[in-house]
Amino acid sequence: MPKIKLPTKSPHIDMTPMVDLFSVVLTFLMLTTTMRQPEPAPVDTPSSISEKPTPDFNTMTLLLSKDDKVFLNFDNGPDTLLAFRPKILSEMGKRYNIEFTEAELTEFKKYPSSIGVPILKMKEFLDTKDTKQRLAMETGVPIDSTDNQLADWIFCTRTVNPNVQACIKGDVKTGFEVVKRVLDIMADKNVFKFNLITTLESAKINLAEIQK
Amino acid sequence: MNQLKLTSQKYKSDMAEIIQEEKAGGKKKAKKHAPHIDMTPMVDLMCLLITFFMLTTAFSKAKIMEINLPEKIKDKNVEPPKISASRTLNIVLGPNNKLYYYPGTVKPEDFNSLPPLQETDYSATGIRTLLLERNRALFKKIDDFKNQVVTGKIVMVPDSVQKSISKLKTDDDTGPIVLIKAYKKATYGNFVDILDEMNICGIARYTFVDIAWYEEKMVETAAGIASTITTPTAKK
Numbered sequence: 482m483p484k485i486k487l488p489t490k491s492p493h494i495d496m497t498p499m500v501d502l503f504s505v506v507l508t509f510l511m512l513t514t515t516m517r518q519p520e521p522a523p524v525d526t527p528s529s530i531s532e533k534p535t536p537d538f539n540t541m542t543l544l545l546s547k548d549d550k551v552f553l554n555f556d557n558g559p560d561t562l563l564a565f566r567p568k569i570l571s572e573m574g575k576r577y578n579i580e581f582t583e584a585e586l587t588e589f590k591k592y593p594s595s596i597g598v599p600i601l602k603m604k605e606f607l608d609t610k611d612t613k614q615r616l617a618m619e620t621g622v623p624i625d626s627t628d629n630q631l632a633d634w635i636f637c638t639r640t641v642n643p644n645v646q647a648c649i650k651g652d653v654k655t656g657f658e659v660v661k662r663v664l665d666i667m668a669d670k671n672v673f674k675f676n677l678i679t680t681l682e683s684a685k686i687n688l689a690e691i692q693k
Numbered sequence: 694m695n696q697l698k699l700t701s702q703k704y705k706s707d708m709a710e711i712i713q714e715e716k717a718g719g720k721k722k723a724k725k726h727a728p729h730i731d732m733t734p735m736v737d738l739m740c741l742l743i744t745f746f747m748l749t750t751a752f753s754k755a756k757i758m759e760i761n762l763p764e765k766i767k768d769k770n771v772e773p774p775k776i777s778a779s780r781t782l783n784i785v786l787g788p789n790n791k792l793y794y795y796p797g798t799v800k801p802e803d804f805n806s807l808p809p810l811q812e813t814d815y816s817a818t819g820i821r822t823l824l825l826e827r828n829r830a831l832f833k834k835i836d837d838f839k840n841q842v843v844t845g846k847i848v849m850v851p852d853s854v855q856k857s858i859s860k861l862k863t864d865d866d867t868g869p870i871v872l873i874k875a876y877k878k879a880t881y882g883n884f885v886d887i888l889d890e891m892n893i894c895g896i897a898r899y900t901f902v903d904i905a906w907y908e909e910k911m912v913e914t915a916a917g918i919a920s921t922i923t924t925p926t927a928k929k
Contacts, residue, residue: 530889651885654880657884675760678756679757
Protein backbone atom coordinates (compact mmCIF):
# COMPACT_ATOMS: atom_id res chain seq x y z
CA MET A 482 0.00 0.00 0.00
CA PRO A 483 1.47 3.36 -0.95
CA LYS A 484 2.10 5.84 1.75
CA ILE A 485 -0.06 8.92 1.69
CA LYS A 486 2.13 11.91 1.14
CA LEU A 487 1.19 14.86 3.25
CA PRO A 488 1.68 18.28 1.69
CA THR A 489 4.66 19.96 3.25
CA LYS A 490 3.64 23.44 2.06
CA SER A 491 3.44 25.96 4.91
CA PRO A 492 -0.10 27.27 5.33
CA HIS A 493 -0.33 30.69 3.83
CA ILE A 494 -3.51 32.74 3.83
CA ASP A 495 -4.02 35.33 1.19
CA MET A 496 -4.91 38.48 3.08
CA THR A 497 -5.69 40.69 0.11
CA PRO A 498 -9.51 40.32 0.30
CA MET A 499 -9.36 40.97 4.02
CA VAL A 500 -7.36 44.13 3.44
CA ASP A 501 -9.86 45.16 0.77
CA LEU A 502 -12.75 44.72 3.11
CA PHE A 503 -11.01 46.55 5.93
CA SER A 504 -10.19 49.45 3.64
CA VAL A 505 -13.83 49.79 2.69
CA VAL A 506 -15.01 49.70 6.31
CA LEU A 507 -12.30 52.11 7.39
CA THR A 508 -13.13 54.60 4.63
CA PHE A 509 -16.80 54.38 5.51
CA LEU A 510 -16.17 54.98 9.19
CA MET A 511 -13.77 57.83 8.53
CA LEU A 512 -16.28 59.57 6.29
CA THR A 513 -19.26 59.11 8.57
CA THR A 514 -17.68 60.06 11.89
CA THR A 515 -18.14 63.52 13.18
CA MET A 516 -14.98 64.27 15.01
CA ARG A 517 -15.44 65.71 18.43
CA GLN A 518 -14.29 69.29 18.19
CA PRO A 519 -12.10 70.73 20.88
CA GLU A 520 -14.17 73.09 22.98
CA PRO A 521 -12.70 76.41 24.09
CA ALA A 522 -13.29 75.37 27.70
CA PRO A 523 -13.24 71.83 29.05
CA VAL A 524 -16.70 70.86 30.18
CA ASP A 525 -17.63 67.85 32.26
CA THR A 526 -21.32 67.39 31.66
CA PRO A 527 -23.56 66.04 34.43
CA SER A 528 -25.26 62.69 34.00
CA SER A 529 -28.93 61.85 33.70
CA ILE A 530 -31.14 58.91 32.78
CA SER A 531 -32.37 60.57 29.59
CA GLU A 532 -31.75 58.52 26.45
CA LYS A 533 -32.71 61.11 23.89
CA PRO A 534 -29.89 61.86 21.47
CA THR A 535 -28.81 65.39 20.72
CA PRO A 536 -30.43 66.79 17.59
CA ASP A 537 -28.06 67.19 14.65
CA PHE A 538 -29.52 70.34 13.21
CA ASN A 539 -31.34 73.48 14.23
CA THR A 540 -29.49 73.79 17.47
CA MET A 541 -28.08 76.71 19.33
CA THR A 542 -25.68 75.44 21.96
CA LEU A 543 -24.78 77.51 24.94
CA LEU A 544 -21.64 76.33 26.62
CA LEU A 545 -21.35 77.42 30.22
CA SER A 546 -17.83 76.89 31.45
CA LYS A 547 -16.59 76.32 34.96
CA ASP A 548 -15.34 79.90 35.28
CA ASP A 549 -18.77 81.29 34.37
CA LYS A 550 -18.05 82.19 30.76
CA VAL A 551 -20.66 81.75 28.09
CA PHE A 552 -19.78 80.38 24.66
CA LEU A 553 -22.07 80.00 21.70
CA ASN A 554 -22.31 77.54 18.88
CA PHE A 555 -24.76 77.16 16.02
CA ASP A 556 -25.08 74.71 13.20
CA ASN A 557 -25.36 75.43 9.52
CA GLY A 558 -28.72 73.75 9.23
CA PRO A 559 -29.70 70.44 7.63
CA ASP A 560 -28.35 71.62 4.29
CA THR A 561 -25.01 73.40 4.00
CA LEU A 562 -26.55 75.66 1.36
CA LEU A 563 -28.72 77.16 4.07
CA ALA A 564 -25.56 78.49 5.74
CA PHE A 565 -27.17 79.71 8.95
CA ARG A 566 -23.93 80.63 10.65
CA PRO A 567 -22.75 83.43 8.30
CA LYS A 568 -26.32 84.74 8.13
CA ILE A 569 -26.50 84.95 11.92
CA LEU A 570 -23.16 86.75 12.02
CA SER A 571 -24.10 89.31 9.38
CA GLU A 572 -27.42 89.87 11.15
CA MET A 573 -25.48 90.42 14.36
CA GLY A 574 -23.11 92.75 12.49
CA LYS A 575 -26.03 94.84 11.32
CA ARG A 576 -27.16 95.37 14.90
CA TYR A 577 -23.72 96.53 15.98
CA ASN A 578 -22.80 98.37 12.73
CA ILE A 579 -19.96 96.03 11.91
CA GLU A 580 -19.38 95.07 8.30
CA PHE A 581 -18.00 91.55 7.96
CA THR A 582 -16.08 90.68 4.81
CA GLU A 583 -16.80 87.61 2.74
CA ALA A 584 -13.64 85.93 4.02
CA GLU A 585 -14.64 86.54 7.63
CA LEU A 586 -18.10 85.12 7.04
CA THR A 587 -16.61 82.00 5.48
CA GLU A 588 -14.22 81.66 8.37
CA PHE A 589 -17.13 81.90 10.79
CA LYS A 590 -19.09 79.38 8.76
CA LYS A 591 -16.27 76.87 8.95
CA TYR A 592 -15.28 77.48 12.55
CA PRO A 593 -15.90 74.10 14.14
CA SER A 594 -16.17 74.97 17.80
CA SER A 595 -18.00 77.26 20.19
CA ILE A 596 -17.11 80.94 20.17
CA GLY A 597 -17.11 83.18 23.18
CA VAL A 598 -15.92 86.49 21.82
CA PRO A 599 -17.53 89.89 22.36
CA ILE A 600 -18.94 91.07 19.06
CA LEU A 601 -16.60 94.06 18.87
CA LYS A 602 -13.62 91.71 18.86
CA MET A 603 -15.18 89.24 16.45
CA LYS A 604 -13.57 90.79 13.36
CA GLU A 605 -10.14 90.59 14.92
CA PHE A 606 -10.85 87.05 16.10
CA LEU A 607 -11.80 85.85 12.63
CA ASP A 608 -8.81 87.56 11.00
CA THR A 609 -6.15 85.98 13.19
CA LYS A 610 -5.05 82.48 12.44
CA ASP A 611 -3.05 81.89 15.58
CA THR A 612 -4.90 79.58 17.96
CA LYS A 613 -3.18 80.96 21.05
CA GLN A 614 -4.18 84.53 20.25
CA ARG A 615 -7.68 83.33 19.54
CA LEU A 616 -7.89 81.56 22.85
CA ALA A 617 -6.81 84.72 24.64
CA MET A 618 -9.63 86.63 22.95
CA GLU A 619 -12.32 84.22 24.11
CA THR A 620 -13.51 86.00 27.20
CA GLY A 621 -17.07 84.78 26.91
CA VAL A 622 -20.16 86.39 25.44
CA PRO A 623 -21.17 89.37 27.60
CA ILE A 624 -24.39 88.77 29.53
CA ASP A 625 -24.57 91.88 31.73
CA SER A 626 -27.77 93.86 31.62
CA THR A 627 -25.83 96.84 30.23
CA ASP A 628 -24.17 94.87 27.45
CA ASN A 629 -26.43 91.93 26.82
CA GLN A 630 -24.96 90.47 23.65
CA LEU A 631 -26.29 87.00 24.39
CA ALA A 632 -29.85 88.27 24.03
CA ASP A 633 -28.95 89.77 20.65
CA TRP A 634 -27.35 86.54 19.52
CA ILE A 635 -30.47 84.62 20.49
CA PHE A 636 -32.67 87.13 18.72
CA CYS A 637 -30.56 87.00 15.52
CA THR A 638 -30.43 83.21 15.57
CA ARG A 639 -34.18 83.01 15.86
CA THR A 640 -34.69 85.52 13.06
CA VAL A 641 -32.46 83.49 10.75
CA ASN A 642 -33.72 80.08 11.84
CA PRO A 643 -37.09 80.07 13.63
CA ASN A 644 -36.93 76.32 14.30
CA VAL A 645 -33.83 76.57 16.43
CA GLN A 646 -33.71 74.62 19.69
CA ALA A 647 -31.72 75.85 22.63
CA CYS A 648 -29.26 73.38 24.11
CA ILE A 649 -27.39 74.10 27.29
CA LYS A 650 -24.12 72.39 27.95
CA GLY A 651 -22.78 73.18 31.35
CA ASP A 652 -20.10 71.89 33.62
CA VAL A 653 -21.05 70.13 36.84
CA LYS A 654 -19.32 72.91 38.75
CA THR A 655 -20.75 75.86 36.85
CA GLY A 656 -22.21 78.27 39.37
CA PHE A 657 -25.96 78.56 39.38
CA GLU A 658 -25.93 82.35 39.16
CA VAL A 659 -24.73 82.32 35.58
CA VAL A 660 -27.15 79.51 34.68
CA LYS A 661 -30.01 81.51 36.18
CA ARG A 662 -28.92 84.62 34.28
CA VAL A 663 -28.83 82.71 31.00
CA LEU A 664 -32.23 81.13 31.67
CA ASP A 665 -33.65 84.57 32.45
CA ILE A 666 -32.27 86.03 29.23
CA MET A 667 -33.77 83.16 27.29
CA ALA A 668 -37.12 83.58 29.03
CA ASP A 669 -37.06 87.27 28.11
CA LYS A 670 -36.69 86.20 24.49
CA ASN A 671 -39.60 83.77 24.94
CA VAL A 672 -37.50 80.63 24.90
CA PHE A 673 -38.94 78.31 27.53
CA LYS A 674 -37.94 74.93 26.19
CA PHE A 675 -34.40 73.80 26.78
CA ASN A 676 -32.36 70.75 26.12
CA LEU A 677 -29.78 70.10 28.76
CA ILE A 678 -26.88 68.13 27.38
CA THR A 679 -25.98 65.27 29.69
CA THR A 680 -24.19 61.97 29.67
CA LEU A 681 -26.14 58.78 30.15
CA GLU A 682 -26.21 57.06 33.50
CA SER A 683 -28.58 54.37 34.63
CA ALA A 684 -30.52 54.66 37.85
CA LYS A 685 -31.62 51.79 39.99
CA ILE A 686 -34.81 51.96 41.92
CA ASN A 687 -35.49 49.59 44.71
CA LEU A 688 -39.08 48.59 44.03
CA ALA A 689 -39.53 46.54 47.17
CA GLU A 690 -38.90 49.60 49.22
CA ILE A 691 -41.64 51.60 47.56
CA GLN A 692 -44.33 48.97 47.56
CA LYS A 693 -44.20 48.28 51.25
CA MET B 694 -2.87 7.74 -13.32
CA ASN B 695 -0.74 7.60 -16.41
CA GLN B 696 -2.79 10.22 -18.10
CA LEU B 697 -2.43 12.58 -15.15
CA LYS B 698 1.28 12.24 -15.26
CA LEU B 699 1.17 12.99 -18.92
CA THR B 700 -0.81 16.19 -18.56
CA SER B 701 1.39 17.44 -15.79
CA GLN B 702 4.40 16.78 -17.94
CA LYS B 703 2.74 18.67 -20.73
CA TYR B 704 2.21 21.66 -18.48
CA LYS B 705 5.77 21.55 -17.35
CA SER B 706 6.99 21.54 -20.89
CA ASP B 707 4.62 24.41 -21.72
CA MET B 708 6.00 26.46 -18.81
CA ALA B 709 9.48 25.72 -19.89
CA GLU B 710 8.64 26.94 -23.33
CA ILE B 711 7.24 30.23 -22.01
CA ILE B 712 10.24 30.83 -19.81
CA GLN B 713 12.53 30.00 -22.63
CA GLU B 714 10.65 32.32 -24.93
CA GLU B 715 10.94 35.11 -22.43
CA LYS B 716 14.59 34.46 -21.99
CA ALA B 717 15.05 34.57 -25.69
CA GLY B 718 12.96 37.72 -26.28
CA GLY B 719 13.65 39.93 -23.23
CA LYS B 720 17.06 41.15 -22.30
CA LYS B 721 16.46 41.28 -18.57
CA LYS B 722 16.28 38.22 -16.47
CA ALA B 723 12.70 37.38 -15.55
CA LYS B 724 11.88 36.92 -11.87
CA LYS B 725 11.27 33.42 -10.80
CA HIS B 726 8.88 34.22 -7.94
CA ALA B 727 5.86 36.48 -7.97
CA PRO B 728 6.45 39.39 -5.56
CA HIS B 729 4.59 38.75 -2.38
CA ILE B 730 4.03 41.42 0.23
CA ASP B 731 3.31 40.39 3.76
CA MET B 732 0.08 42.16 4.59
CA THR B 733 -0.17 41.15 8.22
CA PRO B 734 1.09 44.46 9.70
CA MET B 735 -1.28 46.36 7.42
CA VAL B 736 -4.18 44.24 8.60
CA ASP B 737 -3.13 44.81 12.19
CA LEU B 738 -3.07 48.54 11.69
CA MET B 739 -6.42 48.56 9.96
CA CYS B 740 -8.00 46.50 12.72
CA LEU B 741 -6.74 49.03 15.20
CA LEU B 742 -8.08 51.99 13.24
CA ILE B 743 -11.46 50.36 12.70
CA THR B 744 -11.79 49.61 16.40
CA PHE B 745 -10.86 53.19 17.21
CA PHE B 746 -13.37 54.67 14.81
CA MET B 747 -16.13 52.34 15.85
CA LEU B 748 -15.66 53.20 19.49
CA THR B 749 -15.46 56.93 18.95
CA THR B 750 -18.54 57.04 16.74
CA ALA B 751 -20.64 55.05 19.16
CA PHE B 752 -19.91 57.24 22.15
CA SER B 753 -19.58 60.70 20.70
CA LYS B 754 -23.33 61.35 20.72
CA ALA B 755 -24.35 63.19 23.84
CA LYS B 756 -27.80 62.81 25.34
CA ILE B 757 -30.24 65.56 26.10
CA MET B 758 -32.74 66.12 28.83
CA GLU B 759 -35.69 68.30 27.97
CA ILE B 760 -37.04 70.86 30.37
CA ASN B 761 -39.85 73.33 30.02
CA LEU B 762 -39.80 76.40 32.17
CA PRO B 763 -42.98 78.22 33.13
CA GLU B 764 -43.67 81.30 31.09
CA LYS B 765 -43.01 84.55 32.82
CA ILE B 766 -46.09 86.47 33.75
CA LYS B 767 -45.37 89.90 32.41
CA ASP B 768 -48.84 91.25 32.96
CA LYS B 769 -49.05 92.35 36.58
CA ASN B 770 -52.81 91.89 36.72
CA VAL B 771 -52.66 88.19 36.01
CA GLU B 772 -52.48 86.13 39.17
CA PRO B 773 -50.12 83.16 39.20
CA PRO B 774 -51.99 79.84 39.26
CA LYS B 775 -52.99 78.64 42.73
CA ILE B 776 -51.74 75.30 43.93
CA SER B 777 -52.83 73.39 46.98
CA ALA B 778 -50.43 73.82 49.89
CA SER B 779 -50.87 70.26 51.17
CA ARG B 780 -49.44 68.78 47.99
CA THR B 781 -46.65 71.28 47.61
CA LEU B 782 -43.11 70.24 48.29
CA ASN B 783 -40.41 72.86 48.05
CA ILE B 784 -36.92 71.71 47.25
CA VAL B 785 -34.14 74.20 47.66
CA LEU B 786 -30.72 73.52 46.19
CA GLY B 787 -28.25 74.71 48.75
CA PRO B 788 -24.54 75.48 48.68
CA ASN B 789 -21.87 72.74 48.91
CA ASN B 790 -24.09 70.09 47.33
CA LYS B 791 -26.60 70.31 50.13
CA LEU B 792 -30.27 69.86 49.52
CA TYR B 793 -33.11 71.25 51.63
CA TYR B 794 -36.82 70.78 51.52
CA TYR B 795 -39.94 71.93 53.30
CA PRO B 796 -43.57 71.08 52.70
CA GLY B 797 -46.38 73.53 52.18
CA THR B 798 -46.01 77.21 51.54
CA VAL B 799 -44.54 80.08 53.48
CA LYS B 800 -45.95 83.55 53.31
CA PRO B 801 -43.54 86.47 53.21
CA GLU B 802 -45.45 88.04 56.12
CA ASP B 803 -44.22 85.50 58.66
CA PHE B 804 -40.53 85.94 57.99
CA ASN B 805 -39.89 86.14 61.70
CA SER B 806 -41.05 82.59 62.29
CA LEU B 807 -39.86 80.74 59.22
CA PRO B 808 -40.24 76.97 59.33
CA PRO B 809 -36.95 75.07 59.58
CA LEU B 810 -35.60 73.42 56.45
CA GLN B 811 -34.97 69.72 56.48
CA GLU B 812 -31.72 68.56 55.03
CA THR B 813 -31.27 65.65 52.66
CA ASP B 814 -28.88 64.70 49.85
CA TYR B 815 -28.83 63.74 46.18
CA SER B 816 -28.27 60.05 46.78
CA ALA B 817 -30.74 57.22 46.24
CA THR B 818 -31.44 57.06 49.95
CA GLY B 819 -31.95 60.79 50.26
CA ILE B 820 -34.23 62.76 48.01
CA ARG B 821 -35.21 59.77 45.88
CA THR B 822 -36.75 57.86 48.75
CA LEU B 823 -38.52 60.98 49.90
CA LEU B 824 -40.00 61.66 46.49
CA LEU B 825 -40.94 58.04 45.86
CA GLU B 826 -42.71 57.86 49.17
CA ARG B 827 -44.85 60.83 48.28
CA ASN B 828 -45.31 59.75 44.71
CA ARG B 829 -45.89 56.07 45.43
CA ALA B 830 -49.36 55.78 43.91
CA LEU B 831 -48.41 57.27 40.57
CA PHE B 832 -45.05 55.57 40.43
CA LYS B 833 -46.68 52.21 41.03
CA LYS B 834 -49.22 52.88 38.29
CA ILE B 835 -46.50 53.78 35.79
CA ASP B 836 -44.38 50.83 36.83
CA ASP B 837 -47.27 48.38 36.53
CA PHE B 838 -48.08 49.76 33.13
CA LYS B 839 -44.48 49.40 31.98
CA ASN B 840 -44.37 45.83 33.31
CA GLN B 841 -47.51 44.95 31.43
CA VAL B 842 -45.98 46.31 28.23
CA VAL B 843 -42.75 44.40 28.83
CA THR B 844 -44.49 41.12 29.61
CA GLY B 845 -46.74 41.54 26.61
CA LYS B 846 -50.06 41.90 28.37
CA ILE B 847 -50.58 45.18 26.59
CA VAL B 848 -49.36 45.47 23.03
CA MET B 849 -48.57 48.98 21.93
CA VAL B 850 -46.26 50.95 19.69
CA PRO B 851 -43.52 52.73 21.66
CA ASP B 852 -44.95 56.15 20.79
CA SER B 853 -48.28 55.49 22.44
CA VAL B 854 -46.54 53.94 25.45
CA GLN B 855 -44.93 57.31 26.06
CA LYS B 856 -48.28 59.01 25.49
CA SER B 857 -50.05 56.70 27.93
CA ILE B 858 -47.42 57.38 30.57
CA SER B 859 -47.80 61.12 30.16
CA LYS B 860 -51.59 60.63 30.31
CA LEU B 861 -51.17 58.78 33.60
CA LYS B 862 -49.11 61.71 34.81
CA THR B 863 -51.61 64.39 33.84
CA ASP B 864 -54.50 62.42 35.35
CA ASP B 865 -52.68 62.03 38.62
CA ASP B 866 -53.99 64.09 41.50
CA THR B 867 -52.28 62.56 44.49
CA GLY B 868 -48.59 63.04 43.83
CA PRO B 869 -46.64 66.01 45.07
CA ILE B 870 -46.28 69.31 43.28
CA VAL B 871 -42.58 69.96 43.46
CA LEU B 872 -41.22 73.47 43.30
CA ILE B 873 -37.52 73.55 42.68
CA LYS B 874 -35.62 76.58 43.84
CA ALA B 875 -31.93 77.25 43.76
CA TYR B 876 -29.84 79.21 46.18
CA LYS B 877 -27.25 81.32 44.37
CA LYS B 878 -24.32 79.15 45.47
CA ALA B 879 -25.77 75.97 43.96
CA THR B 880 -24.18 74.53 40.84
CA TYR B 881 -25.44 73.50 37.45
CA GLY B 882 -24.70 69.89 38.35
CA ASN B 883 -27.13 70.11 41.27
CA PHE B 884 -29.77 71.52 38.95
CA VAL B 885 -29.44 68.66 36.48
CA ASP B 886 -29.32 66.12 39.30
CA ILE B 887 -32.58 67.27 40.80
CA LEU B 888 -34.35 67.36 37.43
CA ASP B 889 -33.04 63.88 36.82
CA GLU B 890 -34.51 62.72 40.14
CA MET B 891 -37.88 64.09 39.01
CA ASN B 892 -37.66 61.94 35.89
CA ILE B 893 -36.53 58.89 37.82
CA CYS B 894 -39.34 59.18 40.36
CA GLY B 895 -41.93 59.95 37.69
CA ILE B 896 -43.08 63.15 39.34
CA ALA B 897 -45.98 64.46 37.32
CA ARG B 898 -45.86 68.09 38.34
CA TYR B 899 -42.64 69.88 38.96
CA THR B 900 -41.27 73.18 37.93
CA PHE B 901 -38.35 75.43 38.46
CA VAL B 902 -39.16 78.74 40.08
CA ASP B 903 -37.22 81.75 41.31
CA ILE B 904 -36.15 81.63 44.91
CA ALA B 905 -37.82 84.11 47.22
CA TRP B 906 -35.80 86.28 49.57
CA TYR B 907 -37.23 84.61 52.68
CA GLU B 908 -36.27 81.21 51.30
CA GLU B 909 -32.72 82.41 50.77
CA LYS B 910 -32.78 83.44 54.37
CA MET B 911 -34.02 80.00 55.41
CA VAL B 912 -31.16 78.37 53.52
CA GLU B 913 -28.65 80.65 55.17
CA THR B 914 -30.00 79.82 58.59
CA ALA B 915 -29.94 76.11 57.85
CA ALA B 916 -26.47 76.10 56.32
CA GLY B 917 -25.07 78.44 58.95
CA ILE B 918 -23.88 81.11 56.56
CA ALA B 919 -23.83 84.75 57.59
CA SER B 920 -26.97 86.24 56.15
CA THR B 921 -26.58 88.37 53.07
CA ILE B 922 -30.26 89.12 52.85
CA THR B 923 -31.59 92.28 54.39
CA THR B 924 -35.23 91.86 55.21
CA PRO B 925 -37.04 94.07 52.77
CA THR B 926 -39.67 95.94 54.68
CA ALA B 927 -41.27 97.43 51.62
CA LYS B 928 -41.85 94.00 50.06
CA LYS B 929 -44.97 92.13 50.95
